[in-house]
Amino acid sequence: MHNEQKVTDHIYWIGGNDFVSTRFENLIPISRGISYNSYFIDDEKTAVLDTVDSVIRDVFMDNVSHLLHGRQLDYIVINHMEPDHSGSLLALARAYPEAKIIATPQAQKMIGQYFHVTLKDRFLSTDEKLEISLGTHRLRFLKAPMVHWPEVTFTYEETEKVLFSADAFGTFGVLNGSVFADDVDYEEEYLPSFRKYYANIVARYGMQVQMALKKVEKLDIKYLCSLHGPVFRRKEDIAGITALYRKWASWEPEEQSVSIFFASPYGNTAMAAQILAGKLAAKGVKNLKLVDLCSSSITEAFPEVLRRSHMVLAAVTMNMGLNPVMNAVLDLCHEMDVQNRTIAIVGNSSWAPNVSGKLMMEKVQNWKKCTVLGEPVHISSAPADDDTLEKLAGLIADDIMKEKKA
Numbered sequence: 001m002h003n004e005q006k007v008t009d010h011i012y013w014i015g016g017n018d019f020v021s022t023r024f025e026n027l028i029p030i031s032r033g034i035s036y037n038s039y040f041i042d043d044e045k046t047a048v049l050d051t052v053d054s055v056i057r058d059v060f061m062d063n064v065s066h067l068l069h070g071r072q073l074d075y076i077v078i079n080h081m082e083p084d085h086s087g088s089l090l091a092l093a094r095a096y097p098e099a100k101i102i103a104t105p106q107a108q109k110m111i112g113q114y115f116h117v118t119l120k121d122r123f124l125s126t127d128e129k130l131e132i133s134l135g136t137h138r139l140r141f142l143k144a145p146m147v148h149w150p151e152v153t154f155t156y157e158e159t160e161k162v163l164f165s166a167d168a169f170g171t172f173g174v175l176n177g178s179v180f181a182d183d184v185d186y187e188e189e190y191l192p193s194f195r196k197y198y199a200n201i202v203a204r205y206g207m208q209v210q211m212a213l214k215k216v217e218k219l220d221i222k223y224l225c226s227l228h229g230p231v232f233r234r235k236e237d238i239a240g241i242t243a244l245y246r247k248w249a250s251w252e253p254e255e256q257s258v259s260i261f262f263a264s265p266y267g268n269t270a271m272a273a274q275i276l277a278g279k280l281a282a283k284g285v286k287n288l289k290l291v292d293l294c295s296s297s298i299t300e301a302f303p304e305v306l307r308r309s310h311m312v313l314a315a316v317t318m319n320m321g322l323n324p325v326m327n328a329v330l331d332l333c334h335e336m337d338v339q340n341r342t343i344a345i346v347g348n349s350s351w352a353p354n355v356s357g358k359l360m361m362e363k364v365q366n367w368k369k370c371t372v373l374g375e376p377v378h379i380s381s382a383p384a385d386d387d388t389l390e391k392l393a394g395l396i397a398d399d400i401m402k403e404k405k406a
């Protein structure tokens with residue numbers, strides 16, 4: 001049973017969809033599934049670029065065998081060692097013992113750590129000087145450390161101008177028949193998942209993404225093949241997604257607007273968040289987003305940080321501390337090195353002073369290039385019919401309008 005697809009006349013997608021896993025990395029909900037991509041180059045010599053997660057190993061192995069038609073597999077290229085891509089490496093290496101394994105020294109070390117077997121005599125070390133000729137096709141290798149792990153390499157095929165970009169430019173979501181982004185409504189089908197993937201997997205490494213982008217910009221790319229989701233082949237699509245990566249990597253927001261994150265056991269802080277959102281909308285702020293932190297995974301909330309320029313944090317005091325879900329989101333933001341955001345804080349408590357407001361303030365005040373608007377607002381149990389939220393909405397809306405004019 002095989003199910004490969006042509007990317008070009010001689011380059012094939014040989015990956016598969018995972019409809020079974022409910023969470024990626026056993027952490028991030030993936031209601032639309034995910035694809036694990038692997039590629040095959042059919043030339044005088046043959047090469048497989050990366051393998052797949054063990055959940056789709058059978059179809060992957062059948063794809064390789066079908067395309068080889070009994071020939072030898074000459075090369076296995078390792079761009080990324082995370083197990084969703086290296087999960088079938090040992091099976092492939094054992095099935096084709098004559099294949100050389102092209103991998104960085106870091107990847108070779110990880111192969112030893114994951115599999116505890118000696119494949120040493122089969123390794124060819126990747127560096128930026130190495131060139132491999134497969135016949136018509138020629139492979140070059142670009143280091144892209146920490147886009148997402150230290151061993152990550154991009155492979156560039158010079159003849160057909162194909163960039164194999166490891167996890168970069170990948171997305172959650174299965175492939176729906178075609179492997180090409182321009183055969184589907186990408187914006188509708190993938191863009192939120194593409195943002196969610198970047199936010200949760202890549203955002204921590206903005207600096208390293210910028211360095212990798214500098215290398216990518218020098219290449220003439222006709223096909224951009226990542227390890228998850230569709231292949232890009234239209235010039236404007238490649239330009240569009242690399243531009244988004246450039247923006248995200250420098251923590252530039254996509255738009256001047258507000259994501260309002262709230263954590264509210266009994267709905268009063270949620271009501272304050274909604275009243276504030278209504279007031280902001282009335283003042284002309286577009287495309288606002290209310291995010292109930294208690295009803296979704298923090299990994300679903302995080303892309304909304306990436307998207308908008310302003311964040312409102314509204315959460316209750318609990319047991320003299322900060323609501324634990326808001327606490328986890330702010331820790332995640334810190335871990336991901338969130339930068340360049342303007343923040344407003346709304347705390348709630350029923351008998352103590354504004355503990356949650358103070359604790360949120362303490363957490364965000366060291367985030368790089370971030371500004372807190374005013375002092376934390378305090379709600380005593382439920383929002384009162386006063387001008388507290390009106391004033392806060394005015395402060396935020398004025399700041400947005402100022403940014404828009406600048």
Ligand SMILES: Cc1cc2nc3c(=O)[nH]c(=O)nc-3n(C[C@H](O)[C@H](O)[C@H](O)COP(=O)(O)O)c2cc1C
Pocket residue numbers: 263264265266267268269270316317318319320321348349350351352353380381382
């Ligand atoms: C489990 C729990 C613990 C709380 N602990 C505190 C507290 O330590 N100090 C305090 O002033 N309020 C405390 N509160 C009250 C909340 O801060 C808040 O005022 C109240 O839940 C109303 O807001 P809400 O409708 O958004 O939940 C607690 C509420 C809950 C449900």
